[in-house]
Amino acid sequence: MLELYTAGTHNGIRANIALAESGLSYTVHKLNLSAGDQRQPDYLEVNPAGRIPALVDPQGPGGATRISQSGAIMIYAANKSGKMWPSSDAGKIAALQWLMFACTDAAPWSGVYNQAMNMMPEKVDANIEYCKQRLLRWFGEADAQLGKTEYLAGEISLADYAAYPVINQRKALVEEAGMKNLLRWWSKVGNRAGVQKGMSEST
Numbered sequence: 001m002l003e004l005y006t007a008g009t010h011n012g013i014r015a016n017i018a019l020a021e022s023g024l025s026y027t028v029h030k031l032n033l034s035a036g037d038q039r040q041p042d043y044l045e046v047n048p049a050g051r052i053p054a055l056v057d058p059q060g061p062g063g064a065t066r067i068s069q070s071g072a073i074m075i076y077a078a079n080k081s082g083k084m085w086p087s088s089d090a091g092k093i094a095a096l097q098w099l100m101f102a103c104t105d106a107a108p109w110s111g112v113y114n115q116a117m118n119m120m121p122e123k124v125d126a127n128i129e130y131c132k133q134r135l136l137r138w139f140g141e142a143d144a145q146l147g148k149t150e151y152l153a154g155e156i157s158l159a160d161y162a163a164y165p166v167i168n169q170r171k172a173l174v175e176e177a178g179m180k181n182l183l184r185w186w187s188k189v190g191n192r193a194g195v196q197k198g199m200s201e202s203t
């Protein structure tokens with residue numbers, strides 16, 4: 001049985017959706033980040049970095065395996081289950097590309113935008129607007145792709161599950177920008193039972 005340590009953030013939800021969609025058996029441990037659960041000694045044994053998500057697989061390759069980083073957990077679950085990758089080699093490469101887009105462009109910039117609005121010591125309107133425009137530029141890339149293909153990598157894949165929590169959180173922004181392809185995709189991905197399960201288990 002896989003053990004997932006998570007919380008209701010993009011990164012936690014992304015890993016949770018991957019497990020729900022993989023069909024693998026897993027249990028969910030929800031951490032309260034505001035209460036500092038991630039810094040408790042028991043959890044530091046799971047992930048010494050003190051961050052979520054983290055996955056423990058008692059039956060990993062060569063024995064018990066611990067893995068952190070939401071994108072890596074997704075790839076691990078996809079490889080272990082044989083699900084969530086497109087069927088062709090070209091599709092798999094496209095899925096990797098869009099998975100990285102979600103984890104290294106869209107999610108971090110959404111986080112920086114949130115920090116500029118709510119957490120930085122000084123609230124500077126010009127900086128908030130800068131972060132918003134950067135984020136919209138990344139969203140525009142996905143919107144353009146989804147004007148050509150049904151899902152980010154053609155077929156549904158882990159790339160869609162990686163991007164979904166970010167787009168879901170920023171839906172108002174996507175609507176304001178009139179990104180119709182992204183909205184169509186958001187509705188389709190969000191209707192999947194696995195996506196809903198992963199969302200509800202982490203939040």
Ligand SMILES: N[C@@H](CCC(=O)N[C@@H](CS)C(=O)NCC(=O)O)C(=O)O
Nearest residue numbers: 009011038050051052053069070071
């Ligand atoms: N790049 C990492 C980011 C992990 C991360 O920063 N997790 C945050 C929550 S989204 C966390 O655990 N923060 C708690 C802390 O830093 O104390 C991933 O994709 O998993």
